[in-house]
Amino acid sequence: MKHVILAFVLLVFSGAMARADMAPSVMAMQPQIKLGIGARPAVMFVHLHNKGAATRLIGAKSDAFERIELHTHEMNGGMMRMVAVTDFAVPANGMLHLKPGGHHLMMFGFRGAASQAVSVTLSFANGDELTVEAVPSARAKTHHGH
Numbered sequence: 830m831k832h833v834i835l836a837f838v839l840l841v842f843s844g845a846m847a848r849a850d851m852a853p854s855v856m857a858m859q860p861q862i863k864l865g866i867g868a869r870p871a872v873m874f875v876h877l878h879n880k881g882a883a884t885r886l887i888g889a890k891s892d893a894f895e896r897i898e899l900h901t902h903e904m905n906g907g908m909m910r911m912v913a914v915t916d917f918a919v920p921a922n923g924m925l926h927l928k929p930g931g932h933h934l935m936m937f938g939f940r941g942a943a944s945q946a947v948s949v950t951l952s953f954a955n956g957d958e959l960t961v962e963a964v965p966s967a968r969a970k971t972h973h974g975h
C-alpha cells in the first residue's frame with residue numbers, strides 16, 4: 830500500500846511540473862485600457878515582465894474590439910507620429926513597457942460595455958498566449974496621431 834501512495838504522489842508532482850513548464854513566462858502588470866473619444870480608437874498600456882528566454886509580442890486580440898494593432902512612436906520631420914509595427918521585442922529576463930508616448934496597443938471598433946472588464950489575449954513568437962483583463966476607462970488626454 831505504501832508503494833501505491835508513493836507512486837500517486839510522484840504522479841501528481843510530475844503533473845504539476847508539466848503544467849508549470851507550459852505556463853507563459855511573461856506576466857502582465859498594471860494593464861490599462863483607455864477608450865477613445867467618439868469613434869477614436871482605444872489604447873492599451875501594460876508592463877510585461879518576462880522571466881524566460883527572449884521572445885516577441887506578435888499580436889493581440891479581444892472579443893471587445895474589432896482589431897488591435899501594435900503601435901510605436903517615431904520622430905518624423907520634428908513631429909512625433911505613431912506607426913504600426915509587426916512586433917515588439919520582449920527581452921530575456923526583462924521588461925516590455927507599453928506606455929504613453931512609446932509602444933502601445935491601438936484598439937479599433939470597441940463593442941464592449943464601458944466599465945465592464947474586457948479580456949485581451951497577447952500572442953508571443955514562442956507560441957505562448959497571455960490573457961490580460963482590464964476595465965476600460967475614459968481617455969484623459971488626446972493621443973498623438975489620431
Ligand SMILES: [Cu+2]
Binds near residue numbers: 901
Ligand atoms: Cu496608436
